[in-house]
Amino acid sequence: MKVFITLIFSIICVSAFSQKRDNRIVIGTIDTVYSKILNEKRTLMIHVPQGNKDERYPVLYLLDGEDHFYSAVGIVKQMAGVIPDMIIVGIANTVRDRDLTPTHVKTNNGQDNLSGGGENFTRFIADELFPYVDAHYPTAPYRVLSGHSLGGLTVVNILLNHTKMFNAYIAIEPSLWWDSKKLLKQAQQQLASIDLSKKSLFVAIANNMPPGVDTISVMKDTLNSNTQVTRSVLPFVKALKDAKPKSLRWGYKFYPNERHGTVELNAEYDALRYLFNYYPFRSSQFDEHPKLNVDSVLAAHFKMLSDNFGYTELPPESLVNSLAYHCWELNKPKEAFSLFKRNVDNHPQSANAFDSLGDFYAGTGDKQKAIEAYGRSLSLQETVDTRRKLEELKAKK
């Protein structure tokens, strides 16, 4: 059966509205996890894509979760098909200056403060948050960490000192000036030697410079506190360029029209596009090059995706289904068949996959196999349409 997105949407809307109570547009849930390490309850904002029951998703962890959750969900939903559907876990702050600072630094006036809890916070993520999220949500073993400002500092700290925790890192205007540029210095010394294989990194730099100052002269602008982030991030990017860490895939972007406090949305978007630039599957290539074998191209693409993700990524059932019907319409029954077959092999619990295979057998004159496929579909889920097709087929001589 061909499935139309618009129809599904209408059904969701109508059913949502028919129950007055449930007319809310929901993008996630508030969850909590108790941390023994931090000795406190932590609030999480969690978005899970609406997919098939058996699908699992990469996880995007957001520092300063309460500030970036809504826009991250907006990006991931808008860019479906261009970047992967993802679970998003926004970690809401309790004591931000404690958690997002890797080392302790005294306040200027010598007063004490809580800074330097970053390593504890990192242990919380690794030993308590990861197990909780993996136990309660349909996660795939691919994790992205995104942070801005002190959150970006934390991202760079975890990249350098707890590299294995995440697969990909997004550092937006990281506060690498912290603690006399301690992390920047570590990066400058160690980037060429530490093992960053199969990791990815995106760095975003905003324009915090006063008029007339550029990315070269800003380095002398040492009295301007607005540019202290810039004066620590530019050398970090230079260190990445100099070290040429072969094993790290990394990119950066400078935003001339955004400042430290406005760059986050654009940066998050560009970062996700960069990190998953290998992801999109362009169905239009088959219109441009009609001789391409659809099934082979599809298989090769998802083999490449699986290599990048580090686990097997199956082509989405709906994509394969529509490609199969498309091939069939173009009078390429052999390719259509291998696609219909691929879907029932990959999704043996899908009534619709067997219904579609049944359509193909019925349409190509294999009555017995069509009856079998429709029967299998109905054994998984009773559907008026499939039942009707089965009865009509049986009645035929």
Next chain:
Amino acid sequence: MKVFITLIFSIICVSAFSQKRDNRIVIGTIDTVYSKILNEKRTLMIHVPQGNKDERYPVLYLLDGEDHFYSAVGIVKQMAGVIPDMIIVGIANTVRDRDLTPTHVKTNNGQDNLSGGGENFTRFIADELFPYVDAHYPTAPYRVLSGHSLGGLTVVNILLNHTKMFNAYIAIEPSLWWDSKKLLKQAQQQLASIDLSKKSLFVAIANNMPPGVDTISVMKDTLNSNTQVTRSVLPFVKALKDAKPKSLRWGYKFYPNERHGTVELNAEYDALRYLFNYYPFRSSQFDEHPKLNVDSVLAAHFKMLSDNFGYTELPPESLVNSLAYHCWELNKPKEAFSLFKRNVDNHPQSANAFDSLGDFYAGTGDKQKAIEAYGRSLSLQETVDTRRKLEELKAKK
């Protein structure tokens, strides 16, 4: 009383979680309006900012609402303070090809179709949707219309032929090729003469061109259906440049790294930044220029905003409150007083505005006026903190 955002967030989270049922993260509601003009029920996705009861907001209307609602909410929430808080009304499609085509065009093979319902759909918006939204939501009289592809075509049609309906227009990759470029031709002929005063327009152009083709040579690429949008939008931008419609404020952007189907999020973001580029109030200017009179600068800024919006826009209570305390801390009591006073004048129903004014009187030794202000605050809302301060003050000799 100073109010801290983080605290408020924590309270929301905790209270949300304490009721298991209400742990959902909600960004809007599904609403419906019955259209006599279209003879059908229409589904709306509606986001209302969480502000004070008496605040009213500009309204962003989205065509293809189901496709762009989540990202638009993400943008507006992320960019709070940079662009205005807005009500967002996503109009979900029923028969898209009917509603978003201003004129009827026969299908290539001569078969009939439903296209050409655009004028009816526009009447629905003006005569049924506007009254419904204005009656049920806290709208201010400033409306933005945003559309992509055929939605963009509809935006340009309403701009040219129903100009007064909206204040600002966002046309993302408008399908101006429709009906042998009928609307493009109208634009080329009439843009210099029609009255577009006080209107704003942003046009987004994606890169749909094959390798080796640029924005000049694409005009000869007449056999490539992928570039037909580009071949109609580029002449539209040229028509705008040539006509120099003085009364229209307009801008455009070309996206070299985005295609027709991926450009929407970036375009919506840039459009809102462009349309409201006069909006941000930079509090940091007072650190850079300590001699500025805060109250005067604030008043001038919101006078300018009001001129742009076409209605009185008051400075947000929370902004004025924090600026007032800031001035007071900087030992500028006269400016602080005028700001505290401005807030109670603008928000006579705000208990917190009177509490803050009470703090100021108490701190500057005017016991009698402090007692009056705290009393007024308590008459609006009983608060433990204010009650305590009032009792302490009364007990003092």
